[in-house]
Amino acid sequence: xxxxxxxxxxxxxxxxxxxxxxxxxxxxxxxxxxxxxxxxxxxxxxxxxxxxxxxxxxxxxxxxxxxxxxxxxxxxxxxxxxxxxxxxxxxxxxxxxxxxxxxxxxxxxxxxxxxxxxxxxxxxxxxxxxxxxxxxxxxxxxxxxxxxxxxxxxxxxxxxxxxxxxxxxxxxxxxxxxxxxxxxxxxxxxxxxxxxxxxxxxxxxxxxxxxxxxxxxxxxxxxxxxxxxxxxxxxxxxxxxxxxxxxxxxxxxxxxxxxxxxxxxxxxxxxxxxxxxxxxxxxxxxxxxxxxxxxxxxxxxxxxxxxxxxxxxxxxxxxxxxxxxxxxxxxxxxxxxxxxxxxxxxxxxxxxxxxxxxxxxxxxxxxxxxxxxxxxxxxxxxxxxxxxxxxxxxxxxxxxxxxxxxxxxxxxxxxxxxxxxxxxxxxxxxxxxxxxxxxxxxxxxxxxxxxxxxxxxxxxx
Amino acid sequence: xxxxxxxxxxxxxxxxxxxxxxxxxxxxxxxxxxxxxxxxxxxxxxxxxxxxxxxxxxxxxxxxxxxxxxxxxxxxxxxxxxxxxxxxxxxxxxxxxxxxxxxxxxxxxxxxxxxxxxxxxxxxxxxxxxxxxxxxxxxxxxxxxxxxxxxxxxxxxxxxxxxxxxxxxxxxxxxxxxxxxxxxxxxxxxxxxxxxxxxxxxxxxxxxxxxxxxxxxxxxxxxxxxxxxxxxxxxxxxxxxxxxxxxxxxxxxxxxxxxxxxxxxxxxxxxxxxxxxxxxxxxxxxxxxxxxxxxxxxxxxxxxxxxxxx
Numbered sequence: 169x170x171x172x173x174x175x176x177x178x179x180x181x182x183x184x185x186x187x188x189x190x191x192x193x194x195x196x197x198x199x200x201x202x203x204x205x206x207x208x209x210x211x212x213x214x215x216x217x218x219x220x221x222x223x224x225x226x227x228x229x230x231x232x233x234x235x236x237x238x239x240x241x242x243x244x245x246x247x248x249x250x251x252x253x254x255x256x257x258x259x260x261x262x263x264x265x266x267x268x269x270x271x272x273x274x275x276x277x278x279x280x281x282x283x284x285x286x287x288x289x290x291x292x293x294x295x296x297x298x299x300x301x302x303x304x305x306x307x308x309x310x311x312x313x314x315x316x317x318x319x320x321x322x323x324x325x326x327x328x329x330x331x332x333x334x335x336x337x338x339x340x341x342x343x344x345x346x347x348x349x350x351x352x353x354x355x356x357x358x359x360x361x362x363x364x365x366x367x368x369x370x371x372x373x374x375x376x377x378x379x380x381x382x383x384x385x386x387x388x389x390x391x392x393x394x395x396x397x398x399x400x401x402x403x404x405x406x407x408x409x410x411x412x413x414x415x416x417x418x419x420x421x422x423x424x425x426x427x428x429x430x431x432x433x434x435x436x437x438x439x440x441x442x443x444x445x446x447x448x449x450x451x452x453x454x455x456x457x458x459x460x461x462x463x464x465x466x467x468x469x470x471x472x473x474x475x476x477x478x479x480x481x482x483x484x485x486x487x488x489x490x491x492x493x494x495x496x497x498x499x500x501x502x503x504x505x506x507x508x509x510x511x512x513x514x515x516x517x518x519x520x521x522x523x524x525x526x527x528x529x530x531x532x533x534x535x536x537x538x539x540x541x542x543x544x545x546x547x548x549x550x551x552x553x554x555x556x557x558x559x560x561x562x563x564x565x566x567x568x569x570x571x572x573x574x575x576x577x578x579x580x581x582x583x584x585x586x587x588x589x590x591x592x593x594x595x596x597x598x599x600x601x602x603x604x605x606x607x608x609x610x611x612x613x614x615x616x617x618x619x620x621x622x623x624x625x626x627x628x629x
Numbered sequence: 630x631x632x633x634x635x636x637x638x639x640x641x642x643x644x645x646x647x648x649x650x651x652x653x654x655x656x657x658x659x660x661x662x663x664x665x666x667x668x669x670x671x672x673x674x675x676x677x678x679x680x681x682x683x684x685x686x687x688x689x690x691x692x693x694x695x696x697x698x699x700x701x702x703x704x705x706x707x708x709x710x711x712x713x714x715x716x717x718x719x720x721x722x723x724x725x726x727x728x729x730x731x732x733x734x735x736x737x738x739x740x741x742x743x744x745x746x747x748x749x750x751x752x753x754x755x756x757x758x759x760x761x762x763x764x765x766x767x768x769x770x771x772x773x774x775x776x777x778x779x780x781x782x783x784x785x786x787x788x789x790x791x792x793x794x795x796x797x798x799x800x801x802x803x804x805x806x807x808x809x810x811x812x813x814x815x816x817x818x819x820x821x822x823x824x825x826x827x828x829x830x831x832x833x834x835x836x837x838x839x840x841x842x843x844x845x846x847x848x849x850x851x852x853x854x855x856x857x858x859x860x861x862x863x864x865x866x867x868x869x870x871x872x873x874x875x876x877x878x879x880x881x882x883x884x885x886x887x888x889x890x891x892x893x894x895x896x897x898x899x900x901x902x903x904x905x906x907x908x909x910x911x912x913x914x915x916x917x918x919x920x921x922x923x924x925x926x927x928x929x930x931x932x933x934x935x936x937x938x939x
Contacts, residue, residue: 580743
């Protein structure tokens with residue numbers, strides 16, 4: 169039974185040139201449905217239901233049979249689909265071509281996206297809800313771009329990125345509430361703290377192999393959360409920190425009636441007060457922060473340090489042989505990634521006005537990592553698209569709130585199986601030995617080309 | 630006074646060894662999978678959680694059928710839990726990891742994280758988010774020592790049961806790995822998958838089997854945790870999985886006795902830390918140890934150093 173399921177592609181290849189193999193498909197679907205029945209029986213068929221302090225057993229045979237039937241029909245459809253065309257290969261090819269095309273118009277698409285982003289609050293459909301969601305979306309884009317430096321460029325798997333986000337948010341919240349410092353002083357400090365944490369964590373563990381790094385960062389993310397919950401004197405524990413000051417427009421608050429002796433934003437411009445002003449200001453703030461992250465990444469990739477990250481990702485041994493210091497190079501990527509996480513965190517704190525350890529769970533790290541990896545590692549536009557898929561689409565599916573995370577997890581698996589290198593995985597090499605369109609003029613290669621040309625000419629005759 | 634301190638220490642030792650047995654059994658699943666395909670099976674903690682739920686559900690079924698013989702009930706819970714959890718382990722490998730074999734390094738790990746999130750929410754939706762309580766099935770125990778101030782050292786029958794079961798499983802498992810042809814194939818794939826395939830070992834089936842074996846041990850761990858603590862929820866897999874992975878690294882990843890040793894050590898550390906320091910920071914202590922081990926002895930206690938080849 170195991171071997172039959174194990175090689176569906178082989179059996180499909182064998183029967184493709186003929187007619188549709190109905191008995192085979194039926195058998196395959198029956199086996200799949202059988203496995204599904206075994207899996208679903210205790211969890212869908214039965215339920216340990218809480219009844220006061222006791223547990224009672226409920227049965228849900230209808231649900232169980234429907235689930236098995238759906239699996240059977242699904243598998244049947246899959247066999248038909250496979251028979252109709254070698255769909256898998258085709259869609260992968262198509263997407264690859266699409267990715268390559270996308271790559272070519274990268275700059276223009278990015279520019280169009282940026283223009284759209286800057287004009288978004290002026291569009292007629294942009295009400296409070298839309299701008300709010302767009303702000304959330306941009307926080308994730310910024311986090312994705314920040315993590316992309318660590319995972320996409322330097323190839324270090326960081327499962328605890330949310331820790332730096334938390335450090336940034338708490339730094340801002342504590343500095344702003346305790347010392348009354350303004351957002352613009354706290355923001356760089358929050359980034360600095362987050363980067364420091366990155367160095368402290370990274371220094372001992374970056375010498376290790378990738379998988380260990382993953383688990384240590386995961387542990388670090390948990391530690392930060394546990395400390396935030398239990399260090400009551402400073403972090404206020406699970407109750408969180410409230411009444412965090414809102415950012416001001418260079419000292420002009422977004423209040424209807426500002427404090428004595430200060431001016432509010434609407435008074436400065438001489439317009440009527442509108443609560444949308446603050447929301448739009450926050451939107452532009454995160455947009456600019458995100459674009460700074462993006463500009464930094466694009467620029468740094470052309471600098472020696474960025475080249476070093478990418479080289480290290482591809483082949484660490486070669487880098488070491490060339491005299492690079494892998495630990496320092498990785499550490500810089502880790503610290504810079506952490507810094508952008510810290511910036512995003514302090515923006516999050518000022519936007520929410522309230523933070524608690526609840527906001528910094530592992531699932532956030534998983535979402536950010538999923539954005540980076542599903543987008544196609546190292547691709548800046550891919551991050552935007554993946555953030556759209558993972559943040560905006562679930563927002564539309566609010567009615568299915570219960571099933572949201574289930575679908576999220578399954579989507580992660582399916583996208584990985586379908587496109588292991590992410591949605592936009594096509595990427596031109598950063599540096600080429602020969603630029604495109606290069607024709608060798610001398611040397612061995614030139615002789616080869618000449619020989620080929622001579623051969624072609626002879627054939628043409 | 631001195632006596633009662635010793636008694637307290639002994640009690641923590643007993644508790645720690647019990648907890649350690651549970652971690653050790655989960656850690657073996659991590660270490661085996663890591664040994665054979667070099668990936669962290671992130672969903673393994675969820676497999677253990679599923680094992681725990683299965684034991685609760687089986688217990689309820691037995692209650693409705695009207696069986697009240699404790700040894701028989703335990704046996705049924707054990708077997709049913711093993712069978713169904715094994716099916717889950719097999720399916721997870723089949724769906725999420727096999728298509729990604731030979732793909733780039735991070736892909737299976739991401740897929741594993743997705744699987745872990747999916748399984749957690751699957752159980753939450755199908756079984757409800759509330760904590761599942763279960764009344765004690767095995768009660769009573771030995772009182773090993775009664776101090777002058779009334780402090781007693783107790784070894785409950787349940788703890789004894791957990792120890793005996795762990796030892797029995799370890800013996801059976803060692804036999805399977807070292808003596809049977811299945812175990813030989815497993816070890817062959819661990820050493821060199823390509824070569825094992827060339828000499829006729831069915832690599833895919835061996836890898837599936839590794840997942841099934843890991844899931845079976847995790848199912849037993851799930852049963853144990855249900856019996857010992859009496860409450861489970863859909864979220865227990867995450868932390869337990871992470872600690873078990875720490876145990877596997879501490880013992881030396883890839884080494885089976887190492888995983889058990891690491892599990893016992895983590896259990897002891899957790900018990901003693903909770904007893905003598907702050908219970909809130911016990912998880913921090915565990916991860917602190919993980920970091921220290923990785924810095925000073927990256928191969929773990931019983932692991933072999935890895936040679937990097939170009």
